[in-house]
Amino acid sequence: MALRARLLYDFEGDVSSGELNVTEGEVLMVVRQDVGDGWWEGETSNGTRGLFPESYVEVLDDARAMSGVHSAPPPSYNASPLIRVDGGGVDDNWDDDWREDSWEDSQQSSSGTMRDENTLSPARASTSLGRMGTIRKNINRFSSFVKSGGESFILGAVSSKKVKIANTDIVEIVETVDGPQWSPSSNPFDCTVEQPKKMSKFKGMKSYIAYQVTNSGTNTAVLRRYKHFDWLHERLMEKFTLMSIPPLPDKQYAGRYGEEFVEKRREKLQMWLNRVARHPVVSQCHVLHHFLTCGENEKDWKAGKRRAEKDDLVGAAFFFTIQHPPGLVIEMSDQQVEQFGKFSRQMDEAVMSLRDKMTNHCEKCSGPFKREYEKIGMVIGNLGNCFVEDTGNYALGLTTAVKHTGQAYFAIGQLYEEQPKYDLIPLIDGTKEYLGLLSTFPDLVQVHKGAVEKVKEGRKLLEEGKMTDSELTEVTARTDSLSSVILAEIHHFQRERVIDFKQFMVSFLQEQISFHEKVIDKLKDSLAMYSEA
Template identity: 45%
Template sequence: EHASGGASMSGHSRGGTDAASKGTVRMKNINRFSNFVKSGMEGYILKPVKLSTQPAERHEIILSNEGPQWAPITQLYNCSVDKPKKESKMKGLKSYIAYSLTSSLSGIQVSRRYKHFDWLHERLTEKYILTPIPPLPEKQVSGRYEEDLIEHRKQILQLWVNKLCRHPVLSQSDVWIHFLTCTDEKQWKIGKRKSEKDEYTGGNFFQSITIPGQPLDTAEVERHVETFSRMTRSLDDSVRGLFDRANETHKRHIGPYKASFQKMASAFEALGHSFELDQSPHNQSITQAIKQTSTVYRTIGDMHEQQPKKDLEPLLDALYAYKGMLSTVPDIVHVHKSALSKLKENEKLSAEGKIPQAEAEAVRMRVDTTSYAMLAEINHFSKERVADFKVTMVDYLRQQVHFYEQIAAQLQGALIQFENV
């Protein structure tokens, strides 16, 4: 269920019922069960409540040549997911896998279970409602801890933490830093409770953002977001198509492809046995060449079975991450469109003199904050998409080239045997 990501919120609606005031009450007519309302976005735009704490994080959006973007990360860092270890509790009745995380930010090594990652994912999706949060690996059936499943989960978790480390907002997230650095059990629980009581989640998160002073053109924002929405719909379809094709090819490698070469190997082996029946000296070298060809085809069959771990599985993992993120985009776009709808209602009421000018201007600025955040997310997503697919395809094709070079070398060896007969 976690592949639904950032905008499928269970979110708090803090301030939602307190937002009604003179003028704004006329605008509160959206379905009470929509993500826009549940996330607290409606309350933030119409009249945000005064929160009892200061935000633990502050984020800035700046204007660049490429448009609005989050202020760059001042201290870049990475994080490794390693050393999966089977542990148990309840006197061995229940077992689980714990992963070690080490960041270059602190050098601290922490141990986290899947349920901890699951908890963090929930916190992030609740707090950052316009950010496509990457998906966690699918939950394994309890008790299944085969080495390949553990390794597969580790690879997807590594992709997950990589995305967090590279995001200008998520990389600085208080709950993520706590997750990444806390080693003391007591402090872990204190920090956990603190993040669960965080007031700056959903719509209220935007109270911790600083934006440029330049007002946005609503029509231009709508065009930009619609272009992004069309692109991501197409990307979602093509990523799913490529995932299905790669998955099918994976199955063929370990099934029909391997079997086909093994059958050819058996056929060459049978031919070699026939040649062996002729004991004449001039027949020995070609018999040996045919036997060698059988060995080569059996080796190529084994290579097909082993190859997916080197190219198709990393490709599938990368596509899985994008499938999860892209599945969150429609809800994110819907939440932002709802904010723009509120702005249009606000402008109409202002023009009719039904709400004070100062109140109308305050609503416009808050909608601009959400629009700046949306445009900054689009900017980041675009850059990441280019970088991610470049790395993914370079790695995939490099492994493909190496694979076929090895096959060619095997066949070349068999060819030489016959040329020397």
């Protein structure tokens, strides 16, 4: 028998997007329950098919279908994706022992479930979108515009009256000759990740690597594992949906205790943490300072952790903390973001080509180049060994010089093998980090495009008399806030890019010069031998 469901509340869906427009008490025939994201597909009594929110109905049997039902208030939307609708925090029992290896699996499973349950869906937002319900909602619930909270913010699905903002939560954007940018941090700092140490528990049954993390701001040293970096990364991604949070270095299981791997991970974690610490906004957030300063007291750690996971100012709600210069021109900001989108795509291709070429050259240095110089040294050395047969005094100088030249070329081959760790590998690591950063910007460009489309749609509706001036003004003002955030983030990226790539190239060229000077010195030393031959 087909499943039937009764509407508990009115649902004004977007018919053009395949959603139903139904009223409280209406009975639907459920056609599909696996649509996803909290949606079902159903059919009305007049044969109309479409999507409706699962949370708006109750399943009926034959007896209940003929009886009345008690209507409850529509499900409310909780602005924070980190808070359960029932008020409980995410994974409150994070870990009795916060160094436990099993934390990684439980944390990923738990936090992932919370995000799925509380992702803003049209079902939960429809009642709060009443004032601007004429603007169409995005049918793709997995688009970056929706997932970032941008659509919810633009359409007023989250009310500023329900968000408590302290003075310390305010994020200021200032106007400069180059456009909007983040207000500089008043207390910048950097971090070191050092002294990796293999530790164990349960009498050696479980092992892990702990790193000493120190920030220059407080000079506090704390022990952190990779899973703690992973937790921090997740929290930053949840809170700052329109900021370029770089990805963490990849996990590795095989050989993860090897000395070379541990050192390389240490370098990358330090690079990642300093990238975060240089951001004027992210560097000031509570969750980062908790990560950097909380010691091994379990009670203190859990208290700070719960506070971070119960943060109301995440996703769409975060945008209420933004204070920015008024008067952004939507069309101009759209053009600027579009131009940056083109720039970031071109830069992504260029950086990828640079990384690939340097990687290839690195392999040649330790392979063909090294072998070629060693072969040259070998054949010249063989010539010198041949000259040894002539023991006359007139020939000894030349014999010695030729043998020295063979040794010089062999040494040059060794220099080629060692050189990449000084110039090529640092450059490769830098390009890899930037590929990670660049991968975050297509979503930001799409969010801005989606916001601008809402403004254009609102203008059209205003002309048709389907939207008021005040409603359009509010949509435009919220879009200004979103645009300011994205433009400030673009400006921050560009400033960092100039600093970083200048440092990358200067360091690379200095090491290249040093390398070739070593080669020249080897050749000069050998050349001097012939003047005495």
